Amino acid sequence: MATAFADAKPAETENTVAVTATAQVATEVEPAEVAPAAAPGKVQELVTKFGKGLMAPVLGIVAFIALWAVLAPQVDTSLGALPGPVEVAEQGASLYGEWQASNEAKAEFYAVQDARIAAGTQAVAFDYAGSPTFLDQVGTSLKTVALGFALATLFAVPIGLAAGLSPMFNAAINPLVQIMKPVSPLAWLPIVTMVVSATITSADPMLAKSFVISAIVVMLCSLWPTLINTAVGTASIDKDLLNVGRVLRLGTFQKLTKLVLPSSLPYIFTGMRLSLGVGWMVLIAAEMLAQNPGLGKFVWDEFQNGSSQSLARIMFAVIVIGLIGFLLDRIMMMLQAFVSRNRTV
Structure with a gap:
């Protein structure tokens, strides 16, 4: 009997230890299970922070619209009182309605033309000759600024890289950059118009002359910020980094792609952002004078109307x-x- 009780006591001890260990594990697990309860508080904090960051801009816009609505009727022009926010919004809706009506008329025109061609009563297909709507001109302006910005980047980045890597080349082009940079698009327009008109002599060119003129003017006025920032970024590369490239005997292309471009990338994109902003501003004036369909021409036509x-x-x-x-x-x-x-330099 004594032996039996002696054998039973360790079993009880093991059970006690097991229960104690289980309690400890439960105690350790419990905080992990309670932790997610704090998540809603973090979400609320993020929402509050986002709301505070959004509140100031919204209040500024609302205050501007309210001030506009109050002061606009008090300003008289040759075309009547200055329109308020409601009148401007109504004209925006009207312009959208004109775009929808134009699309319906265009679809009907092509449907009738296809039916005539199928019936044999019409032999030649014609393009729809309706006047461009406001949204069509927005699209034209975006295409123009895209072409001008692409051309500006294509010229500015290589020249900026060369100027940043070669002090002699930088000194050679610096006077030209300083002279050309402040030239107004209104001064470039007559020159570009004459050159493009003399170059494009086809009766049916791939791109309209007015479109090419506007794009080139945008390029000439917007390439300078990209060129200057690229040159500054390239010249500010750590010399030890270039020395490492020489030690590794990197070729010119490898040095540009592995060392120069990654290091100067922030400067290049800063210049490109500035160039795009300048190009978009220049575009409106260029479209007004070149009479290229776009937002500039729309504004000019409405002013003349x-x-x-x-x-x-x-x-x-x-x-x-x-x-x-x-x-x-x-x-x-x-x-x-x-x-x-993934920039590593």
Whole structure:
């Protein structure tokens, strides 16, 4: 019997230890299970922080619209009182309605033309000759600034890299850059117009002359920020880094792609953002004078029209121009973040 009780006591001790260990494990696990309860507090904190960051811009916009609505009726122009926010919004809706009506008329035109060709009553297909709507001209302006910005980047980045790597080349082109940089687009336009008109002599060119003229003017006025920032970024590369490239006997292309471009990338994108902003501003003036279909021509045509709705339409176009410029800058920032995500230098 004594032996049996002696054998039973260790079993009880093991059970006691097991229960104690289980309690300790439960005690240790319990905080981990309670931890997620704090998550809603963090979410609320993020929402509050986001709301505070959004509150000031919203209040500023609301205050501006309220001030505009109060002061606009008190300003008299040759076309009547200055339109308020409601009148401008109504003209924006009207312009959208004109775009929809134009698309319906265009679809009907092509449907009728296809039916005539199928029936044999018409032998040649014609393009729709309706006047461009506001949204069509927005698209034309975006295409123009895209071409001008692409040409500016194509010229500015290589020249900036060469200027940053070679002090002699930098000294050679610096006077030209300082002279050309402040030239107004209005001064470039007559020169570019004559050169393009003499170059493009085809009766049916691939790109319209007015479109090419506007794009080249945008290029000539917007390439300087990219060129200067690229040169500054390239010249500020750590010399020890370039010495490492020499020790590793990197070729010119490898040095550019592995050392120079990654190091100067923030400067290049800063210049490109500035160039895109300058190009978008220059475009409106170029389109006005070159009569290239776009936002600039739309504003000029409405000014020449002189109807009671023209001023509200011009103001709506100004708001659209500002919003597009803001969006283009945001797009460049996202592109910079995407390209720089794996930058190791």
